[in-house]
Amino acid sequence: MKIQSSKQEPKKTYFSRKLRIWGRYGIITFALLFALFPIVWIILTSFKTPSEVIHSPPIWIPREPSFNHYVGALKLRGLTAFKNSLIIASASTVLSLLLGSMGAYSIAKWGTGGKLLPLSLLAMRMLPPIAVVFPVFLIFKTLQWIDTYRAVILMHLTFNLPYSIWMLRGFFAEIPKEVEESARIDGCSELGVFGKITLPLAAPGLIATGIFCFIFSWNEYPFALVLTRRNAITLSVVLPGYFGSQMVFWGEVGALSTIAILPLFILGILVKKHLTRGLTMGAVK
Structure with a gap:
């Protein structure tokens, strides 16, 4: 029993370490997307036509990019x-x-x-x-x-x-x-x-x-x-x-x-x- 428990402990440690790492990456990715989304959205909006700007549901990527704005x-x-x-x-x-x-x-x-x-x-x-x-x-x-x-x-x-x-x-x-x-x-x-x-x-x-x-x-x-x-x-x-x-x-x-x-x-x-x-x-x- 002692030998089996000693073999299971390294596996638990390995998976817990991996879980912490992926958790950190997940938090960083969420924070990055949260911070960059308004910037990306306002840049994309600058290339949209007036109809695309007020379209509902929103159009994410401009279909006909324009520099008129x-x-x-x-x-x-x-x-x-x-x-x-x-x-x-x-x-x-x-x-x-x-x-x-x-x-x-x-x-x-x-x-x-x-x-x-x-x-x-x-x-x-x-x-x-x-x-x-x-x-x-x-x-x-x-x-x-x-x-x-x-x-x-x-x-x-x-x-x-x-x-x-x-x-x-x-x-x-x-x-x-x-x-x-x-x-x-x-x-x-x-x-x-x-x-x-x-x-x-x-x-x-x-x-x-x-x-x-x-x-x-x-x-x-x-x-x-x-x-x-x-x-x-x-x-x-x-x-x-x-x-x-x-x-x-x-x-x-x-x-x-x-x-x-x-x-x-x-x-x-x-x-x-x-x-x-x-x-x-x-x-x-």
Whole structure:
């Protein structure tokens, strides 16, 4: 009896292990389908004809794919909004990395502001934008900055900069001091050490931080809604305008949503290696 039970135990262990593995795969597959289905559906909707969009039961695959919705979306302020979003997101990201890298380097290497400054910066990032959007609107209205790039860029920079400093501080702190000290011995100035040694070594961290800053600025809604009218309007403001009280332009919604997704998707593919390295930088001591 003991011999039979000992033979059955490995089989039970094997099947239980296989069951756990397949269970994990099943959960991951369900979560993946749950997350990707809306994206795939909105992309397919952008290629459907108007009759296919409202057809019941729904038509999953377009029978006659068409780009008419893309043409219509670009004509309905879509092209202007895409250009504005690209300019605002790029400018705020570059400024956040430029100013944030200098602030983070000062905090990481020289302890500027003491131990409470990094926590204070992170607390600023946690402030809800809606809490300050109306006072900011009154200030910018007095300055005649409403519906300008600089107004939206400045507010995005205000919220991106604390996050940029917080993130880059950790990356700079991981760089060995001996590397920088050897550069100083060789006659490199402090600015040269920062630009030629520290920044290249922290490039993955800069890329990871820049992507998150770009995503925040690209998707931001409250400031773009309140501070823009026509000239500086962004995709996040134009897209809800396609939902009317009597009808919804589902084809144009799908087309403009696809256009809004593409830059982030392409950016993620281009910097995939650096992004993965930047997110894991400092995780292993």
